[in-house]
Amino acid sequence: MTAFLNTIINGDCLKVLPQLPARSVNFVLTDPPYGISYQARDGRTVPNDDNTDWLEPAFAEIYRVLERHSYAVSFYGWAKADLFLAAYRAAGFRVIGHLAFPKRYTSRSGYLRGQHECAHLLAKGYPHKPEYVIGDVLDWTYSGNKLHPTQKPLSVLLPLVETFSKPGGLVCDPFSGSGSSLVAARSLGRSYIGIELDEKYHAIASKRLAEERRP
Template structure:
C-alpha cells in the first residue's frame, strides 16, 4: 500500500500535494474556507476578494492533475463566490450540477435588509464523458403509499419503482446542531449523509477520495464507512487531533463488530443438534422390523408361479 493512502497530513495542501501521484485519485471532495471571516485557527478565511480568488485558482490547478481522467470533483461554496469559482472550474472541467444544500435553518432572526441565507452551493464537475457515476447507490426509496398509488399493471416490474428515484439537485439535510451526536468541535462541519452520498455516487468501491481541507475529517470517515480510501490535508493541529479521534472511534466500532461477527450467527452451534438427529435417524433402521414385515409379501411371487404351473391349457393351445 502507498504510504500516502488513508492518511490525513497536518500541513498546507499546496505543499503536501506533491506526495500524491498524478492520475491516482478518483474523486476530489472538498470544503474550502468560504472567506467569510470565520476563525479556523489561522487567517485562511480572512483574505481580500482578490487574494481569495487567486489562492483558489492556485490550489485548483495543483489538485486537478491528481484526478484520474474519468474522475470527478465536488466543491462546497458560498453563493458570494460560487459564480467566479464555477467559471474558473468550467474552463478546466465540465459542470454537471449546481447542488443546493438546504441546511434547514429555522426562520428566526437574520438580516432585515435582505433575504436570510439558508443554503450552501455545491458544484459537481467531471473530467470527461465516461466519468464514474453510480446512481443506484444513492437512489431514494419510494414510500409504501407511493408504491401503492403506482400499483397499476403498467408499473409492475418497473425498476425505478423498486429501487427508488434519482436525488434532485436540492438536498434538504439539517445542519449539525451542537447537541447532535455526530457533531465535532468545528464551526462548519458537514453532515455524513451528504458526504456519503457524494462518495457512493462518484467514487468506485476501493477508490481514492482526496480532500484538501479536511476540517473535522468527515470526508475521511465517509470514505472509510463506504469502503473507499482517502487522503487529505488540514492546517490546524487541533482539527487534526479531532480527525484522529473520530477515525480511532470508527476503528473501534469496526473492530467490535468484527469480533462479534463469529458469535452473531448461532447456526454453527446448531450443527451438533443436526448431527445428533442424523445419528438418531441412522440408528432408526435397527428398529425397522417393518422392513422384515415388508418382505412378507413374498408369497405373492409363489402365487404367480402357481398360476404359471396351472397354465397347461395355454401350452396346449401353443
C-alpha cells in the same frame, strides 16, 4: 503515496498535493474556505478564509491528481461564486451540476436568512454517468458543528461519495476540517487521503478517525 493512504495530513494542500502522483485520486470531495472571513457565533474561524489567493493553485492541483474522466464536488459560498467558477475552469474542469442542501433552520441572517448550502459538481474529462442518478437537492441534517464551525453532516456526504466515486477508489479531501468526508469514504469501503492546515482541527479529525476505527 502509500504513506498518505487512509490518513489525514497536517499541512498546506498547496504543499502536500504536489507530492501525490498525477491521476492517482478517483474522487475529490471538499469544503474549502469560502473567502468570506467567516466567524461562528462562538468565535471559531476557518483557516485561510480571509483571502482567496490559494483558490486557483489548489484547484489546479486537484485537477492534476484526479484520474482521467472523474468527478469532484466542491462546496462554495455564493458571495464568491464567480471566483470559484473561474478557478475550476482555469484548472480544466467542466461544471456539470449544482447541488443545493436546504436547511430546516437559519444559520445566519443578513438581508436574507441563510437556510441552504450549495456545491458544484465538476468533471475532469468525460466520466460515465452514475448508475443511479441522485437528485440535485439533498436534505440537510444539522451536525451541531461540535467538531468544526462549518461541519458538514454525514447524511449529505455519503450519497456524494457513493455516487461519484468507484468502489474501492481513492477519495481525497484537501480541506478536511473535522474529517467528515474521510469518515464517509471509509464507511463506504473507499480509501482516503485528507489534508488539513489547522493543527487543532487536524487533531480532532485524527482522533475521530482513530475512534471510529475501533470495533
